[in-house]
Every structure is written in C-alpha cells, then in structure tokens.
Amino acid sequence: MSATAEPAGPLTVLLVDDHAMVRSGFAMVLSVEDDIEVVGEAADGVQALERARATRPDVVLMDVQMPRMDGIEATRHLVAEELGHVVIVTTFDRDDYLFAALEAGASGFLLKNAGPEQLLDAVRAAGRGHALLAPEVTxxxxxxxxxxxxxxxxxxxxxxxxxxxxxxxxxxxxxxxxxxxxxxxxxxxxxxxxxxxxxxxxxxxxxxxxxxxxxxxxxxxxxxxxxxxxxx
CATH class of the missing domain: 3.40.50.2300 (Response regulator)
Incomplete structure (x- = not known):
C-alpha cells in the first residue's frame, strides 16, 4: 500500500481492542459516516493480523495492552506486510507507548478520551496517507x-x-x-x-x-x- 494512495471507495477500518464495548463504541461512531466502512474486529494482536490479511483494511485502530500479542508488536507486523495504516488508540498517555508505536511504524497516536471528531479525523488522515499527530504529541x-x-x-x-x-x-x-x-x-x-x-x-x-x-x-x-x- 502506498503511503499517499487515495482509496477509491469508502475507507475501510479494522478495530482492534480486547474490550468488546470499546470496539462497539468505535463502530457506532464510524459506521454512520458515508466515507468509512468497518470491515472487521479483533480482540488481540494475533487476531488483528489474521483479520487484516483477510480484509486488507485502509486503517487499523489498534489498542496497546492486549493478550497474546500487544498492539506494538502487531503494528510492526502490519506495517512490514503493508496491511494498513495503524493508528494507536489507548487510555495510557505514556511516552514509552508513544515512541514504541512510532518506531513500530504507526501513523498516528490517539487517546481513547478523544472526541468523535478527533477519531474521525485520525481515521481519514491515516487512510489517505496524511497521518497527523496532535500538537501535544508532536x-x-x-x-x-x-x-x-x-x-x-x-x-x-x-x-x-x-x-x-x-x-x-x-x-x-x-x-x-x-x-x-x-x-x-x-x-x-x-x-x-x-x-x-x-x-x-x-x-x-x-x-x-x-x-x-x-x-x-x-x-x-x-x-x-x-x-x-x-x-x-
């Protein structure tokens, strides 16, 4: 996947989080948008790789702390296989997560307390290869x-x-x-x-x-x- 490629249709998104309620909340926000389509969910990094290989999403919203394989390691694999642009979404505003995620190849970093508009902006930016970091993160x-x-x-x-x-x-x-x-x-x-x-x-x-x-x-x-x- 080219970093600057423009998707021809709706942006496809894979949701990865070990809490079903979190995935459902993200899905509710994203699914009402005409230009975004949720194509799958995963509860850990291993499932994320399996679903990403099957669905080839434009964007992967990735939690950090998960069983079997954490989000940082999963991001490394996804980026290496060019299986989508990864946006790390976590409740933990920690520098070690931030820099580990960026070093792994993540295109963005978002906190779970961000509003719906920030979530949508992050998905659209990452999906079109124009990943932006929030000013405080920058x-x-x-x-x-x-x-x-x-x-x-x-x-x-x-x-x-x-x-x-x-x-x-x-x-x-x-x-x-x-x-x-x-x-x-x-x-x-x-x-x-x-x-x-x-x-x-x-x-x-x-x-x-x-x-x-x-x-x-x-x-x-x-x-x-x-x-x-x-x-x-």
Whole structure:
C-alpha cells in the first residue's frame, strides 16, 4: 500500500481492542459516516493480523495492552506486510507507548478520551496517507528526538542530510511546515497556494525522502535541523 494512495471507495477500518464495548463504541461512531466502512474486529494482536490479511483494511485502530500479542508488536507486523495504516488508540498517555508505536511504524497516536471528531479525523488522515499527530504529541516527539536541546536535532555543525538536495526550494518550505505539524489547508494558506498543489508538494517530499507519512516527515525535519523546538 502506498503511503499517499487515495482509496477509491469508502475507507475501510479494522478495530482492534480486547474490550468488546470499546470496539462497539468505535463502530457506532464510524459506521454512520458515508466515507468509512468497518470491515472487521479483533480482540488481540494475533487476531488483528489474521483479520487484516483477510480484509486488507485502509486503517487499523489498534489498542496497546492486549493478550497474546500487544498492539506494538502487531503494528510492526502490519506495517512490514503493508496491511494498513495503524493508528494507536489507548487510555495510557505514556511516552514509552508513544515512541514504541512510532518506531513500530504507526501513523498516528490517539487517546481513547478523544472526541468523535478527533477519531474521525485520525481515521481519514491515516487512510489517505496524511497521518497527523496532535500538537501535544508532536512536541513530545520533538523533545524526544532532540533530547530537549533546541540544537540537539540538527545542530549548527551537523551537515544537512543528502536527501534535502533533491528537494526544490518550495518542497523544502513544505517540509519545514510539515515539521511544524501544519495541515495541507494551513500550508496552502501560508504559502498562498491551492490545496491540490500543496498535496502534490507533500507527495513529492515524501517520495524523494523515502518517508512513509507525515509522522516520519516531522521526525526528519527535526533531525535535519530545519526546525528547532524553540520555534513552537
């Protein structure tokens, strides 16, 4: 599955949680949307892999703490087999879960106390390869990547990654804005461009730098020293 591919029909979603009530609640929120279809449920990571292989969902909403195989390990397998974009959904607002999930290849991280609109936004973003992290999560990723040091990511004496040379000036601007967590609409407004044009630039940035999604673009921008935490 391409990170920037647009699904032709409704976004298909697999719900993974060891609590049936949680799965039912998510299903109720998602099923009333015309552009989203729940194609399966699983109670643990092992079932998640089986159902994902059978249904090939666009998005997997994944709990963390589950029997047999936890959500982090299941995410690693799903991403390796390209079985859908994974959004981690958990009651635990813990940095170890957050970074383990991102390292495993998750496209997003959502707390279970998020509202229905946030859930829908996360599913739609991930399903279209435009995964976004909430601002507070982005700040924590930045802090982790830089060790809390504003110069810790790129640093003045650290050479730029070679991949940046492949970007046009406009694409480099877009990468900086991705690193700041801006949406396509916000980038379009700031650069006075159409959203379709911005979408093309984002796709080019991800392709040229071999990045899976916006989550990786955020990390890349800070590791490259294009954005410093102090700017947020």
């Amino acid at each position: 700040r924590r990723v930045i802090g982790k990547m830089t060790g809390g040091d504003p110069a810790g990511a790129g640093g003045p004496d650290r050479p730029e990654p070679a991949g940046l040379a492949h970007l046009t000036a406009r694409e480099r601007e877009v990468l900086v804005m991705l690193g700041r967590g801006l949406s396509n609409g916000e980038i379009a407004e700031e650069l006075v461009l159409g959203e379709a044009t911005v979408k093309t630039h984002v796709s080019n940035v991800l392709a040229k730098l071999h990045l899976r999604d916006r989550v990786q673009a955020v990390i890349y921008a800070y590791e490259a020293g294009l954005i410093l935490p102090a700017e947020d």
